[in-house]
Amino acid sequence: xNEATSHPTRRRFVLAAVGYASPLxxxxxxxxxDLGRRAVEAGFRVVTGGLGGVMEAVSRGARSAPSWREGDVxxxxxxxxxxxxxxxxxxxxxxxxxxxxxxxxxxxADVVVAVGGGAGTLSEIAVAWQLEKPIVTLxxxxxxxxxxxxxxxxxxxxxxxxxxxxxEEAIAIALxxxxxxxxxPGDIGSGSRRGE
Numbered sequence: 001x002n003e004a005t006s007h008p009t010r011r012r013f014v015l016a017a018v019g020y021a022s023p024l025x026x027x028x029x030x031x032x033x034d035l036g037r038r039a040v041e042a043g044f045r046v047v048t049g050g051l052g053g054v055m056e057a058v059s060r061g062a063r064s065a066p067s068w069r070e071g072d073v074x075x076x077x078x079x080x081x082x083x084x085x086x087x088x089x090x091x092x093x094x095x096x097x098x099x100x101x102x103x104x105x106x107x108x109a110d111v112v113v114a115v116g117g118g119a120g121t122l123s124e125i126a127v128a129w130q131l132e133k134p135i136v137t138l139x140x141x142x143x144x145x146x147x148x149x150x151x152x153x154x155x156x157x158x159x160x161x162x163x164x165x166x167x168e169e170a171i172a173i174a175l176x177x178x179x180x181x182x183x184x185p186g187d188i189g190s191g192s193r194r195g196e
Contacts, residue, residue, distance in 0.1 A: 004043035004175060013178040014074075015044040016105050018124040019054030019115030020143065028141055029057045032115060034167035035138070036061025039113075040068050042171050044178075047108055049101065050075020050085045050092060054115045059088035076105050103127050110178040111136065113170050114161075116143035125161070129153045131185050134177030136170050139163040 004013035017035060024032065036058035039046050046062040048055035055075065062073045075089040078098045085092040095101040102124045106112055112128040113136045114121055122144045128135050137145035149163030162177070164170035 004178060013044050013110040013175075014047055014108055015039045015174055015178075016047045016109035016112045016124075016128075017054060017058040017115065018049070018102075018105065018112060018121050019117045019138075019141065019145065021049070021051055021053040021055065021120065024053055024057055028054075028116065031138065031141065031167055032057030033061035033064070035113065035115070035170060036063075036073075037065045038167050038171040039174070040065035040072050042175055043067075044171075044174070045072050045074065047074040047076060047105055049105055049120075050077040050089055052086060054117075056086040056088065058115075059086055063088045063090075074108075076101050076108075099123065106131060106133060109133055111174045113138065113164075113174060114145040114148075116141035116145050118143060121145070126153065129157065132157065134174070134180070135161045136173045136177070137161050137163050138167070138170055140165060 032054050036046055040062045048058055059073050071090050073089050074091045075085050076093045077085050078101045080094045080096045082092045082094055106124050106127045111134045114125055115138045137149040139146045139149035148161050150160050152160045162173050164173055
């Protein structure tokens, strides 16, 4: 097992999984379960938006990992009602922020993995881009993950979003990118870090 820990504080890396909230076809559900399981096996903690679709399947996979520990699976839900959360979460964070909670999901991540996705996923990818978080896309899942694989969003960053063909490759890339470290953005102003 690889231990996904950041070097300065020895805390474990956090992987945010973002993607479709609607029910998944069986192959995509299996891919998300595999992603969650592999993430925990690699030593990541996993954070999602805490609801259904990709969020539920990744959480279920994370909880099924042989090395899962209490607290490994976090859901940051849009409302205040904890009962809305999927049953595979260790920690539910009710925000009452609706789509604003997307910022929190990304902000706490060391790396973001996008699986398919519509407008909500696109907003999470955009926030991750602005905060200079590493982004991996599971291109086979369709949606924005497929459309943005290998692309840059704007001139703020030169490294494109990294595409992965499957969960195993996504976790290998996520470990590599998280190990590089992410500088804290501070005041991003218009979206670009100022005066460093």
